[in-house]
Amino acid sequence: MAAVADPILSEYKPRRYRSSKVVRDVLWGMIDILPQELPFVDSPLFQRLRGVHQTSLALLTYPCAGHSRSEHSLGCLAVADRVLRALARRIPITDKDRLIVRLAALLHDCAHGPFSHTSEVFYESNPIFSAVKAAHPVLFERASASEMLTYSLITSKPFGRIWDEMLSQYQGMPPYGGLLSGNDRWLIATMIVGSDFNSERPDASPGPEHRFLRQLINGPFDVDKLDYVARDGYFTGLNLAIDVERLLWVLDTIEFDADEGGRKPRVLCVSASGATVLEQILFSKMQLYSSVYHHHKVRAAHQAILRLFTSLEKAQVRPQGLPLDDPATYLRLQDADILHACFQGQATAVDGSDGLLQAQLLTREIQDRTLPMRALVLTHPVWGVNPRCASDTDRKKWEAKMKAPGQPDRFAAEVAAAAGLATEDVWVDIPGPAPLEGTAQEGIVKFDDQTYIAIGEMFPIGGWLSGYQAYRTMSYIFARRSRKEVGRAARQILSRDYDITTNEVSWKLAKAEE
Amino acid sequence: MPQAVAAPDWTRPLGEPGDLADTIVVLLNLAAVEHGFHKVSRPDFYSVFLQLKEEFPELLPPMVFTQTGDYVYSKALGDALEHALRFGVDPLNPRFYYLGILDPADAPNNLQLVRENTGADFIEALRPLAARFAELAGTGEVSA
Numbered sequence: 001m002a003a004v005a006d007p008i009l010s011e012y013k014p015r016r017y018r019s020s021k022v023v024r025d026v027l028w029g030m031i032d033i034l035p036q037e038l039p040f041v042d043s044p045l046f047q048r049l050r051g052v053h054q055t056s057l058a059l060l061t062y063p064c065a066g067h068s069r070s071e072h073s074l075g076c077l078a079v080a081d082r083v084l085r086a087l088a089r090r091i092p093i094t095d096k097d098r099l100i101v102r103l104a105a106l107l108h109d110c111a112h113g114p115f116s117h118t119s120e121v122f123y124e125s126n127p128i129f130s131a132v133k134a135a136h137p138v139l140f141e142r143a144s145a146s147e148m149l150t151y152s153l154i155t156s157k158p159f160g161r162i163w164d165e166m167l168s169q170y171q172g173m174p175p176y177g178g179l180l181s182g183n184d185r186w187l188i189a190t191m192i193v194g195s196d197f198n199s200e201r202p203d204a205s206p207g208p209e210h211r212f213l214r215q216l217i218n219g220p221f222d223v224d225k226l227d228y229v230a231r232d233g234y235f236t237g238l239n240l241a242i243d244v245e246r247l248l249w250v251l252d253t254i255e256f257d258a259d260e261g262g263r264k265p266r267v268l269c270v271s272a273s274g275a276t277v278l279e280q281i282l283f284s285k286m287q288l289y290s291s292v293y294h295h296h297k298v299r300a301a302h303q304a305i306l307r308l309f310t311s312l313e314k315a316q317v318r319p320q321g322l323p324l325d326d327p328a329t330y331l332r333l334q335d336a337d338i339l340h341a342c343f344q345g346q347a348t349a350v351d352g353s354d355g356l357l358q359a360q361l362l363t364r365e366i367q368d369r370t371l372p373m374r375a376l377v378l379t380h381p382v383w384g385v386n387p388r389c390a391s392d393t394d395r396k397k398w399e400a401k402m403k404a405p406g407q408p409d410r411f412a413a414e415v416a417a418a419a420g421l422a423t424e425d426v427w428v429d430i431p432g433p434a435p436l437e438g439t440a441q442e443g444i445v446k447f448d449d450q451t452y453i454a455i456g457e458m459f460p461i462g463g464w465l466s467g468y469q470a471y472r473t474m475s476y477i478f479a480r481r482s483r484k485e486v487g488r489a490a491r492q493i494l495s496r497d498y499d500i501t502t503n504e505v506s507w508k509l510a511k512a513e514e
Numbered sequence: 515m516p517q518a519v520a521a522p523d524w525t526r527p528l529g530e531p532g533d534l535a536d537t538i539v540v541l542l543n544l545a546a547v548e549h550g551f552h553k554v555s556r557p558d559f560y561s562v563f564l565q566l567k568e569e570f571p572e573l574l575p576p577m578v579f580t581q582t583g584d585y586v587y588s589k590a591l592g593d594a595l596e597h598a599l600r601f602g603v604d605p606l607n608p609r610f611y612y613l614g615i616l617d618p619a620d621a622p623n624n625l626q627l628v629r630e631n632t633g634a635d636f637i638e639a640l641r642p643l644a645a646r647f648a649e650l651a652g653t654g655e656v657s658a
Contacts, residue, residue: 125527137576142589194589196580256583267582392604392616393623399601400627403531432529433596441556441587442580454557454585456611462556463610469599 008332009158014039016169025071027230028078036099036176037077037106039166045110045153049073051334055232056115057301058292060369062236065292069112073105075227079244080105083216083223086248091266096179097213104188104217108224111149113330114338115305120146122309123327142194142218149327154189194218208265212253215268220442221247221281229284236292240284243277250274254446269444275458278443282436282461286468289434299429300371300478307427308338308362314355317341339363358424372427372478375486377509378502379474387505397500398475402430411493415477418489425480431473436465483512531631534575534594539602539628540640541647542614543621548641549648553606553614559595560586562650570643601627 017035025031033041040046049069059065084098113119124145132148133140140148153159163185170177186204191214198204206214216223226244233240250273255266270278292298313324319341322329342359365371378398384391402408408428416426440462443455456462479486487507494500528535545551554562564579564586577588595613599605602624604616615621629637 130527134576138578141576141578195578254583258581258583265581393620396601396620396624396627400631403529403601404631405531433600435593435596437592437596438587438589441560441585441592442582444582444585452583454582456556460609460611463605466599466605466610466613469596470605473600 006156006158008045008153009043009156009162012043012162014042014162014165014169023074025075025078027227027234028075028082031074031078032081033074033077034099034102034176035170035173036166036180037103039162039169040103040107040110041074043162045331046070046073046107048332048334049110049112051336052112052114052116053335054116054228055236055292056118056298057305057366058232058236058295058298060301060366060371061295061297062292064237065232065235067231067235069109069116072227072231073107073109075231076105076108076223077102079223079226080216082244082248083226083251086251087212087253090252095176097210099176099179100184100188100191101213101216104191105223107154107188108150108192108217109146111146111153111331113146114333114335117146118302118305119309119330119338120144121302122306123330126325126327128327136199138197139190139195139199140193145327147193147218149331151189151193153331154185154192160185190214191217208260208263209255211265212268219268220439221268221270221278225281225285225439229281229288232288232292233284236288238287238291240287242280242284246274247277250277252446254444254450254452267444269446269452272445272447272458275445275455278439278455279459279461282439282465285436285439286434286465286472290472293434294431294474296374296377296474296476296478297371299431299476300373300427301366303427303429303478304362304366304371305338307424308342308359308366311355311359311362312338312341315342315359317344317356317359319344339367372425372480373483373512374476374510375426375479375483375512376477376490376502376506377474378476378506379509380471382502382506382509384501385503387503391501394500394502395470397498398494399430401498401500402428402475411498412477414493414497415486415490418493419479419482419485421479421482421486426486427476427478429476429478431475433469433473436468437462440465477510483510487512528593528597532636533597534590535597536628536632536636537574537640538591538594538598539624540637541644542598542603543624544637544641544644545648545651546615546618546621547625549645549652551614551648551651553612554651555612557585558651559613560588560591562647563588563591565650566643566646569646573639573643 017038020035021033021038023031052069054067054069054072055065080101084093084101087093129145129148164182167180183204186201190198190204191206196206196211196214230242250270252269252271253266254269255264258265309324319333319337322332342356342363381387381390383394408430412426412428413423416423440456444452445455445458446452477490487510491502494502567574567577577590579586579588603613606612606614606616625637
């Protein structure tokens with residue numbers, strides 16, 4: 001993966017700025033971008049993010065949700081700056097620390113592919129990610145595939161060239177000139193993947209006394225969450241309540257009396273009077289998952305894009321001439337590249353391919369918003385005979401049986417055949433759990449006497465989250481046509497072949513009568 | 515003592531048969547069926563796994579435990595727990611603060627569901643861990 005940045009940055013020459021630039025953000029107001037940050041904002045790797053929607057195709061359901069990864073990244077920069085200023089009231093924050101955290105916030109998403117997490121689901125199964133993770137388990141344990149790509153980008157030689165030019169250009173410019181070194185881009189990359197130890201380059205590990213800085217970039221309440229919860233809520237129109245001003249007021253650090261190579265770890269926490277803000281973050285996340293990320297139309301669009309990637313790959317279509325089986329490809333594409341791929345002259349050359357026909361159909365369904373619709377909805381009250389006394393046994397059977405090899409595609413094919421449809425006309429979608437555990441288990445609440453308690457022991461938030469994971473999430477069966485027949489067939493097959501009983505609510509939630 | 519089998523392929527992503535979520539389900543349910551395990555607090559859940567990882571390194575995937583004062587946490591384990599809560603581990607009272615098996619009669623069924631996807635060898639390999647899990651969780655030996 002070391003060469004991923006070559007084609008992106010090889011021709012880029014950063015210009016020299018004499019001062020900061022300011023941009024206006026709808027959430028955080030004026031954002032000051034420092035001269036040391038501008039070469040990266042100007043670079044093709046960051047500019048590409050303007051064409052990557054933050055919430056993929058959520059805009060098909062929430063029409064204002066057209067915000068991009070670029071806006072989010074700048075928002076993270078703004079939040080990082082506010083948080084650092086707030087923390088500086090309590091502990092010394094050096095200018096160098098401030099610059100490093102700001103740059104990490106700015107660059108943390110620079111490897112997101114088209115349609116953000118949706119393309120990540122497609123390419124993360126590439127064996128290179130598990131191989132790299134196995135080689136450096138401590139470094140990459142917390143890292144997603146896109147974060148690993150970000151690490152590769154920032155530690156690459158072409159990025160290093162831009163970095164070194166930035167260092168030399170602003171060497172003598174106060175107040176930040178001369179503070180950074182060549183090693184600091186490795187430190188930034190380590191913080192982005194959420195590691196406290198870089199096994200590849202130990203001198204680029206955040207020290208224990210700086211653990212709270214790493215947690216600001218990848219931790220229980222990092223700047224990424226603070227921006228995306230606020231931003232996704234704003235642009236979808238959901239009324240989410242996060243009192244960021246209050247959080248800034250209660251944010252603190254705590255030093256533990258542990259010996260890590262003669263150094264004491266210092267971690268991020270909130271004072272006891274501010275624990276409610278962490279509740280707000282978690283409940284807002286749950287609401288975003290229920291209302292946006294796991295919304296049935298958003299999930300249908302997610303499935304459509306996954307199938308589009310598969311079809312394009314099968315038809316050997318190369319968007320912008322790039323192979324889809326190479327993870328580095330996703331660092332060079334925007335959403336539009338994928339939606340236009342199957343109509344390009346190069347693509348139509350692969351005539352007669354099923355994959356190409358499927359890709360064209362899927363693209364039209366996305367562009368015209370004529371996606372498959374719900375035929376059955378599987379969530380808490382649908383399991384068993386009686387919705388007022390839902391069966392946990394049937395719920396568990398569904399989850400476990402759909403984890404078997406070949407599932408849920410086999411089930412989808414069985415349902416399609418029973419309903420008289422083609423296999424590709426029925427989709428089964430089982431969203432993964434909402435990632436909530438970390439905030440509950442890693443968040444620390446500090447009392448005035450410097451004692452502390454985990455948030456999960458302050459109030460039973462772990463239990464609430466468990467309840468959400470077990471009972472609130474949904475699975476969907478989508479159909480291109482004949483929804484009633486598909487829903488009926490699915491329930492019959494679940495009962496007959498999988499020993500899973502569902503009640504009428506699964507049908508009512510799908511609104512297949514409309 | 516059943517014959518040990520090869521450790522699962524941990525390079526496969528979460529969500530595939532034999533992943534860490536299945537391991538959690540098997541450990542808690544085997545511990546319930548064979549060793550009278552009832553429940554473990556959430557902080558102890560992580561501490562117990564840290565101990566198990568030290569004692570049975572070859573049977574568990576790479577996990578990086580972060581120590582925060584008295585608490586330990588592993589993101590890999592936390593992610594897997596979120597999956598396990600869907601099909602074989604329950605939040606238990608008081609205050610849903612504990613993890614366990616709500617109805618002990620469910621445990622054999624939960625194990626059967628995993629067995630159908632992974633084969634019996636997967637469960638057999640985890641028997642020694644289940645016994646130790648029950649011991650550690652039951653005694654509170656690892657409590658902060």
